[in-house]
Amino acid sequence: MYYKMKSNLMQTITIASLGLLQSATANGSNIEAAADQKSSRKLATAYETLASYGLTLDEFKEVHDSESPADFGGLPSSGDTQQLWLDAAVFEYEVATSYSIQDISTSTHYHPYLVCSTHPDLSGGQRESLVNYTFQNTPGVFAWHVYTDGNLFHNDETISCGVLRAYNDTIAKVYEANPNAEEYMTVNPLSSSMKMMENTVEILRSWFSEDADGGDVVSINEEEGTDSNSPSNMGQMEVKQMGLHVVLCPGVQDFEGKDVPDDEIADSIKGFITEEGGGTVEKLSFYYHRVNGMDGQQAVHTERMDEWSAVISQVAMNWTKNDGSNACLDTIIGEYIDFDVTKRNLEVSSKFSSWELIQLGKTLGVLEDDLETCIWYLTYSLALSPMVCTLEPKTKVKTLCEDGTSDLSKCTAGADASGGGSASSRIGLGPWRSSGASLALFFFSFLGFAIL
Numbered sequence: 001m002y003y004k005m006k007s008n009l010m011q012t013i014t015i016a017s018l019g020l021l022q023s024a025t026a027n028g029s030n031i032e033a034a035a036d037q038k039s040s041r042k043l044a045t046a047y048e049t050l051a052s053y054g055l056t057l058d059e060f061k062e063v064h065d066s067e068s069p070a071d072f073g074g075l076p077s078s079g080d081t082q083q084l085w086l087d088a089a090v091f092e093y094e095v096a097t098s099y100s101i102q103d104i105s106t107s108t109h110y111h112p113y114l115v116c117s118t119h120p121d122l123s124g125g126q127r128e129s130l131v132n133y134t135f136q137n138t139p140g141v142f143a144w145h146v147y148t149d150g151n152l153f154h155n156d157e158t159i160s161c162g163v164l165r166a167y168n169d170t171i172a173k174v175y176e177a178n179p180n181a182e183e184y185m186t187v188n189p190l191s192s193s194m195k196m197m198e199n200t201v202e203i204l205r206s207w208f209s210e211d212a213d214g215g216d217v218v219s220i221n222e223e224e225g226t227d228s229n230s231p232s233n234m235g236q237m238e239v240k241q242m243g244l245h246v247v248l249c250p251g252v253q254d255f256e257g258k259d260v261p262d263d264e265i266a267d268s269i270k271g272f273i274t275e276e277g278g279g280t281v282e283k284l285s286f287y288y289h290r291v292n293g294m295d296g297q298q299a300v301h302t303e304r305m306d307e308w309s310a311v312i313s314q315v316a317m318n319w320t321k322n323d324g325s326n327a328c329l330d331t332i333i334g335e336y337i338d339f340d341v342t343k344r345n346l347e348v349s350s351k352f353s354s355w356e357l358i359q360l361g362k363t364l365g366v367l368e369d370d371l372e373t374c375i376w377y378l379t380y381s382l383a384l385s386p387m388v389c390t391l392e393p394k395t396k397v398k399t400l401c402e403d404g405t406s407d408l409s410k411c412t413a414g415a416d417a418s419g420g421g422s423a424s425s426r427i428g429l430g431p432w433r434s435s436g437a438s439l440a441l442f443f444f445s446f447l448g449f450a451i452l
Contacts, residue, residue: 047097051089053187055188057085059186064153066196067196067200068191071304071308073304087295088286089191092111095111096111097168110166110167112164113166114186115131115161115185117131117184124160130184134178138177139173140173144167145166147165147249163250165249165252165386196391197393200391201304236400236402236408237400238400239399239400244348244392244393245345246388247344248344248345249387253344262340266341269382269387272385272387273329277316277329278315278377285380285384287308288313312380314377328373332357336352336360337350352406353404353406356406379391
């Protein structure tokens, strides 16, 4: 497990590193309990202080187009929205400083952050150099505590921003050792909504809907190729398919100065998504905590947070059988989906066409609506992974047989896997879907995406 929730999140080492409480020895359970309560209050205040050093939601919207306005929007007042934004940052700092303490040698225990500099009258490169200098000259912060890639994804006359990953309480140490840093440097823990590009949810919804404008057949080949040296393309069609672009965070591929094997990276991310029956995603989701009253029954949250929380609950709880098996996590994601790393990008793709995936789902007793839920869970948990920095939907073209199957060696012109004409005739060169199917447009072809 990458992060284990602990009943007492207020570790002495974390408090000491924040400079909030001098170490002390107390005898007796009542004295220890009182000390724990005091430590909890002080640490919570420290997280709130750190959260206040970040960009506000409105300021973040100016430097990056993401799903954050939709996830945090719709509340009665701007004050409620900003408080919710700060509460989410506090939660992410808890994740970063409390859970990562267990294993410093594991890449998944490093948290991603958006760091912006507002030094006046400087270029982006100069601002970046000053930020790097601040981190590098902070007592107790070592080179292996921070991973950067040297790329600015936003740069203008007033502000320059980039992404880094840091271990445990590194951010707290930097601000503690540099009390003036808050005047020119902002830091925000990267949350799932900040990683999702703007309109990610709406794009996927449109593809799931009956009126989706996608999945169209681009071309159909009814005759064999004339080149005798080329394989036959008879009975094949090219179909436009939806995918997700995923970018890995700094330090994922070169962790601890070593080139991490691509398979190891893919397995780590896949494990984060599927382990403990979805328990890790459940525990590390601010939305799930907020909606389910873990921050208090009256804690404000948005409709979008409700929707994401429901997806997590559906997969982690309702899909898990008495024997511990889970069709979404163990089979659909665990067996039917490939996780491939190419350079800095993660490609997550189905081993099958969507028609085949639907048929396989039926053998598991999984309805198409449930398959959609599994896809939503995969999308959210990918964005939640501490190894992922950017996620965005995008279409691609894939070659299939006319009957909707993916084994091109068995394509036959006019073939039909389910009767009633070829797949191309069933879709009429329009959105390909079986009767009432909403999943048939989605083929899990996730490509690489370069940050802005």
